[in-house]
Amino acid sequence: MKNILILGSTGSVGESTLKVIEENRDSFRLIGMTFHRNSARAIEIIEKYAPDFVYTNIEDSKNAIKDISETSFEILSGSNDLEKLLSIDNVDIVVSAISGFAGLEATILTAKTGKRILLANKESIVVAGDLLMPLAKEHGTQIIPIDSEHNAIHQCLLSCTDSNDISDIVITASGGPFLNYSLDELSSVSVKQALAHPNWSMGSKISIDSATLVNKCLELIEAKYLFNLDGSKFSLIVHPQSIIHSIVTFKDGSSISQMSNPDMRVPIANALSFDRKVPFKFKPLDFSGMRLDFLPFPDDRIFLEEMARTVCSDGGLLGTIFNAANEVAVASFLKEEIKFSDIYSVIERTFDTKSMSNNIDLESIYEMDKETRIQAKKVIESLP
Incomplete structure (x- = not known):
């Protein structure tokens, strides 16, 4: 069982990751998640996947999730808590899916942990590749891209x-x-x-x-x-x-x-467990047509x-x-x-x-x- 932390859980990459987790509950568990303002969707994710840790830096978002009674979890916020979240021993894989430059801090912090990073936040590499790649190498952090290309x-x-x-x-x-x-x-x-x-x-x-x-x-x-x-x-x-x-x-x-049909679940499934093939329901390629x-x-x-x-x-x-x-x-x-x-x-x-x-x-x-x-x-x- 691999414990997954999704940075940017309510975005498109986060949602695709959740779909792969859903079809492989015996292999993966959502242990933690971050979100920004989409508290309605975050509540649905929390109630369905029961993560142990939920991080948001928005006060209204914290207020929206604090009264969820169906499951027990710790609410985290602020730079110190972000570092704490990324350093949790039980986290095996971090999906870096925060959009844009805003994802840089979390990606840099994760590179120092030695955990596997599934990287969708290409902007972190674009602006800080000269820092991020040596940092990951120094700490034994494996970076696997989940952009399809x-x-x-x-x-x-x-x-x-x-x-x-x-x-x-x-x-x-x-x-x-x-x-x-x-x-x-x-x-x-x-x-x-x-x-x-x-x-x-x-x-x-x-x-x-x-x-x-x-x-x-x-x-x-x-x-x-x-x-x-x-x-x-x-x-x-x-x-x-x-x-x-x-x-x-x-x-x-x-x-x-x-080759594959355009489906983000394909690269995500590969990166989550690239030493074996993770099964999920997909549309096969029609080579004859x-x-x-x-x-x-x-x-x-x-x-x-x-x-x-x-x-x-x-x-x-x-x-x-x-x-x-x-x-x-x-x-x-x-x-x-x-x-x-x-x-x-x-x-x-x-x-x-x-x-x-x-x-x-x-x-x-x-x-x-x-x-x-x-x-x-x-x-x-x-x-x-």
Whole structure:
């Protein structure tokens, strides 16, 4: 029996993890969870899975759960309690599924515990890969990605004993709901349209990132750190069906791909117990009726990939700048304060390649994140 702690239990990745746990109650137990403001859903989870520990930093959320009588649990709150939660001996696996930069603190703290991290919070790697990966190695913490693409790479590389044998790694992108739109056409799309991903059911922020293709650029940066490879080893390819999640090509000309229907439970189940296959009810692939298409990354959005590759090659605080500019732009679009196409303008005009430093620490990351958000908001105010 493995005890699971979910950071971000009411989000889309948290929900998918709970589904895997539900179908494998003899193998996994929810021992702890965190949530933010969705107290109604949190109450349902608490009553169904009976965790021992529940963490929230929102006063209204604490008040909403304190009178639950069906099960006994400890309510935790604040930075000290977060560290306490992550250090509980009985926790075997931590699912890091808090969205965005907000998940950095918890991911860094978990890396110090020696527990297995199932990482969905790619932003932690993007902004702090130079800190997080050495920290995890120092403490013997195993990081297994649960993004479908990175988990696919992880699976494809299991048979590879020498990274020098790798020729190329393809990270696939669905292209999102606006694959065939020009940049001019994107100026008039609505929030509702942007949230309607053709293949995946995801949270609002990552849905917008997928629609802009920024998500794929974040994944490129993440992959560089996760697999300790040069960014030039990775290629971005559009694959509208989202069946093949990654392709690894070796120097002998052979390639290995990982395939599954677009279902987050697949990489989560693999990461929860990758030494054996966890059973759950899934939709099998129909190979006889399958069509697989592959397209180059759109020319009119190559500038995004170029920025991501600059982050990979130059490092420093560039990942923090790229991520913060995007988060501010996406939040403004979701509030209908800017047009969809303005997201690109905000990122481009905020991205500053001069803001590099060889002395990266958490303090400098948080400071640069703060400065970049201020600058991005100024850019938004200046938009026509």
